Amino acid sequence: MTYWRIFIILIIGIIQIGIMPYLSFEHVIPNLIFIILITNILLGQDQTALWWLVLGGLILELFSPLPFGLYLLPYLIIYIIIRYLLRIYLLEPPPLLAMVVFFAASLLYNMVVMIILRLASFYSLPILAITEAILGGLIYFITWRRHIQKSPIKI
Amino acid sequence: MRRYRALIIIIAIIIIGMILDPFGLLQPVKDIVYRVSGPVTISLQRLSHNSGNFFVTLSSFRRLARENEELRADNLDLKASNATLKEIGHENTLLKEELNFMQTSQLQLIPAVIIAKSPSGFVDTVILNRGSHDGVKINQAVVSHGFLIGQVKKVTTHTSEILLITSNSSMIPALMQQSRGTGLLHGGLSGLHLEDIQLDITVQPGENVISSSLGKLLPQGIPIGTIKAIISSESDMSQAAAVTSPVAFSSLEIVFIVK
Numbered sequence: 072m073t074y075w076r077i078f079i080i081l082i083i084g085i086i087q088i089g090i091m092p093y094l095s096f097e098h099v100i101p102n103l104i105f106i107i108l109i110t111n112i113l114l115g116q117d118q119t120a121l122w123w124l125v126l127g128g129l130i131l132e133l134f135s136p137l138p139f140g141l142y143l144l145p146y147l148i149i150y151i152i153i154r155y156l157l158r159i160y161l162l163e164p165p166p167l168l169a170m171v172v173f174f175a176a177s178l179l180y181n182m183v184v185m186i187i188l189r190l191a192s193f194y195s196l197p198i199l200a201i202t203e204a205i206l207g208g209l210i211y212f213i214t215w216r217r218h219i220q221k222s223p224i225k226i
Numbered sequence: 227m228r229r230y231r232a233l234i235i236i237i238a239i240i241i242i243g244m245i246l247d248p249f250g251l252l253q254p255v256k257d258i259v260y261r262v263s264g265p266v267t268i269s270l271q272r273l274s275h276n277s278g279n280f281f282v283t284l285s286s287f288r289r290l291a292r293e294n295e296e297l298r299a300d301n302l303d304l305k306a307s308n309a310t311l312k313e314i315g316h317e318n319t320l321l322k323e324e325l326n327f328m329q330t331s332q333l334q335l336i337p338a339v340i341i342a343k344s345p346s347g348f349v350d351t352v353i354l355n356r357g358s359h360d361g362v363k364i365n366q367a368v369v370s371h372g373f374l375i376g377q378v379k380k381v382t383t384h385t386s387e388i389l390l391i392t393s394n395s396s397m398i399p400a401l402m403q404q405s406r407g408t409g410l411l412h413g414g415l416s417g418l419h420l421e422d423i424q425l426d427i428t429v430q431p432g433e434n435v436i437s438s439s440l441g442k443l444l445p446q447g448i449p450i451g452t453i454k455a456i457i458s459s460e461s462d463m464s465q466a467a468a469v470t471s472p473v474a475f476s477s478l479e480i481v482f483i484v485k
Contacts, residue, residue: 085263085266085270086270088263089266089270090270121232121236124236125235125236125239129239132243133252133255133256133259134259134463138244138247138248139240139243139244139246139247139252140240140243140244140247143236143239143240143243144240147233147236147237147240
């Protein structure tokens with residue numbers, strides 16, 4: 072199971088590096104690793120989320136020209152924040168609420184990186200956040216439905 | 227406890243990485259990763275690039291044909307302008323020659339005097355005595371001796387702020403004149419760098435670098451400088467080169483804004 076997990080993360084990592092930059096628009100490149108990481112956190116898949124955090128984050132770190140830590144550290148902070156919010160407020164949120172989480176997380180992460188490195192204009196931030204929210208919402212919706220079907224509530 | 231252990235491991239990885247990275251100690255690891263993944267990612271890049279072009283071509287063939295005609299006409303004009311700019315760039319050195327450059331250039335130019343320079347060493351900007359009242363607009367190119375020196379970033383009625391190409395935050399699409407390779411020109415403390423040059427382009431020191439109309443921010447063909455040396459390694463995902471400009475940026479006094 073673990074090998075499969077690693078293999079899938081590597082595949083997605085390669086897609087993120089090799090294909091996603093060519094599917095960009097308005098200098099916006101959606102981050103698949105980030106989206107899948109949040110999807111797993113929202114679904115309460117702690118173990119899988121941690122794998123995505125470490126391995127996915129490391130792939131991005133190694134291919135990124137940015138200083139080390141600008142992926143892993145914010146991802147870890149986002150992981151902790153979302154896990155904390157989920158414990159207090161809700162577990163397995165509906166897709167629309169999940170999209171809000173994707174939007175907020177994307178905005179938060181990219182704003183921090185942008186402020187640190189002055190990489191992009193503020194104009195691209197909401198576009199990126201909306202793109203990742205839509206894409207994330209879609210991925211979350213698919214996995215959420217599967218998850219609900221797999222684990223029906225027992226009374 | 228298991229989760230905390232995982233978190234501690236992640237934090238340890240981050241701390242170790244953050245300590246090693248500034249000293250370049252992660253470079254060997256990156257080299258290995260690049261070499262292993264290089265063939266796959268390059269193939270994927272080409273595949274996605276080609277398939278992207280294929281679908282774009284299919285969906286907009288007629289529009290592309292018309293655009294191609296327009297671009298050809300524009301290209302001819304720009305080539306002519308470029309030739310004039312190059313010739314003048316070599317000929318003119320002083321203020322008198324600057325004026326001569328203005329008279330002979332086919333580009334519409336607005337002469338301007340630098341009235342202030344940025345007090346910060348991090349961002350190279352100059353303030354010119356021309357503004358929207360004189361027809362200055364954001365993103366217009368600024369030249370000196372026929373060579374690109376910057377881009378208009380802010381405009382008031384009578385002044386404009388120019389971000390010099392030597393600035394750390396400057397990023398301009400550029401083209402190598404002989405090989406036709408494109409890249410992004412960055413400024414910085416270590417000089418001008420042309421980055422993101424595709425791997426299949428042969429970069430030759432001494433090759434002319436000119437502005438590119440990619441992004442439609444600048445007119446194509448304004449000379450920028452020449453390639454000094456290749457600074458990327460074989461394992462990098464794209465090529466990078468150091469660029470030298472003949473313009474003495476520290477002693478700029480009179481410049482021209484390209485309308």
